[in-house]
Amino acid sequence: MVLNNIEKLIEKYNSAETTLQEEAELKAYFKSNNVAPHLEHYKSMFLFFSESKKEQYTKDVPLNTKKTKLYQWISVAAVAVLMLGFFIPNWNNEPKTLADYTPEEQELYLETKQTLSLISKNLNKGLLGMNALDMTGENLSMGLEKASYITVFGDTTNKLLKN
Amino acid sequence: MKQADFVSLVMPFKDKVFRLAKRLLVSREEAEDATQEILLKLWKNSKKIGDYKNVEAFSMTMTKNFCLDRLKSKQAQNLKIVHSNYTDSNSSLQKQVEAKDSIGWVSKIMEDLPEQQKIIVQLRDIEEYDYAEIAKMLDMNETAIRVNLSRARKTIREKLTNTHQYGIK
Structure with missing residues (x-):
């Protein structure tokens, strides 16, 4: 009786006309151990279907909330600040004449100018002295050149002596 | 929609998504990637999720389309050799x-x-x-x-x- 019913169900199943409930019945029947021998080959199919359903997805999914956007903007802000740092000091940098400063500042400026010119004068004097050194240096090198003649002369005399 | 709400919404069918992906892509790794991709896509559009009539059916359709795209793409074809040798x-x-x-x-x-x-x-x-x-x-x-x-x-x-x-x- 049961077998008859199952055979009918299988026929319906093969033409895809079974309802979910009937399919559940079939699955339950093939799960049991007393399957009729001529239906044995269906058993693995239904077992496979119910086995496959047990497989699970075990990996975690990283669900990022939208906090990351803030970090992106931090770099932009840093660049903006840096650029401001470069430009702000240049804003007041229009060329100025001596008259724009206060009298005290002008006085200071003139004083420094004077001292600097004094220093440069003295430096020039020093340089003249250095010129004398230059000349002695030149004379020395001329002397060296002449000395080399002597060594060449020495070489030739040696050759002559050997002969 | 908060993260907890989303997880409780997705929980019941994420295994189904994974199994369908695995049926189509064969390799477990590929299927895991696909599932992750699908769930992330859902999460990104979580504001609109209320508009869908049936989120589960919608995600199954998404999975089907995504996997078929994967199979068609060059990348999947290049990976084929690796997968057939692959031991899990x-x-x-x-x-x-x-x-x-x-x-x-x-x-x-x-x-x-x-x-x-x-x-x-x-x-x-x-x-x-x-x-x-x-x-x-x-x-x-x-x-x-x-x-x-x-x-x-x-x-x-x-x-x-x-x-x-x-x-x-």
């Missing part, structure tokens, strides 16, 4: 299943089915959706689904009978 160390269930030899046969037979039939068998026989839902997911009419399903079942049955009676008849 932690899929204890898959190993258990294949250890039972004849059950392993069914999974091999299913790999040879055309994609459309694979999806339908997966949705009907394994996930146990009713025809109306499958029709919605796949954007097909129910008769076409029944025809495809009966063809797929016939193929599985014939190949199983062949292997079952191999050497006897």
Whole structure:
């Protein structure tokens, strides 16, 4: 009786006309151990279907909330600040004449100018002295050149002596 | 929508998404990636999720489309060799299943089915959706689904009978 019913169900199943409930019945029947021998080959199919359903997805999914956007903007802000740092000091940098400063500042400026010119004068004097050194240096090198003649002369005399 | 709400919404069907992806992409790793991709896509659009009538059916459709795209893409074709050599160390269930030899046969037979039939068998026989839902997911009419399903079942049955009676008849 049961077998008859199952055979009918299988026929319906093969033409895809079974309802979910009937399919559940079939699955339950093939799960049991007393399957009729001529239906044995269906058993693995239904077992496979119910086995496959047990497989699970075990990996975690990283669900990022939208906090990351803030970090992106931090770099932009840093660049903006840096650029401001470069430009702000240049804003007041229009060329100025001596008259724009206060009298005290002008006085200071003139004083420094004077001292600097004094220093440069003295430096020039020093340089003249250095010129004398230059000349002695030149004379020395001329002397060296002449000395080399002597060594060449020495070489030739040696050759002559050997002969 | 908060993260906890989303997780409780997705929980019931994430395994179904994964199994469908695995049926189509074969490799477990690929299927995991695909599932992750699908869930992330859902999460990104979580504001609009209230507008969908049936989130589960919607995600199954998404999974189907995503996997078919993956199969078509160059990348998947390049990876094929790697996957066929691939041995899975932690899929204890898959190993258990294949250890039972004849059950392993069914999974091999299913790999040879055309994609459309694979999806339908997966949705009907394994996930146990009713025809109306499958029709919605796949954007097909129910008769076409029944025809495809009966063809797929016939193929599985014939190949199983062949292997079952191999050497006897």
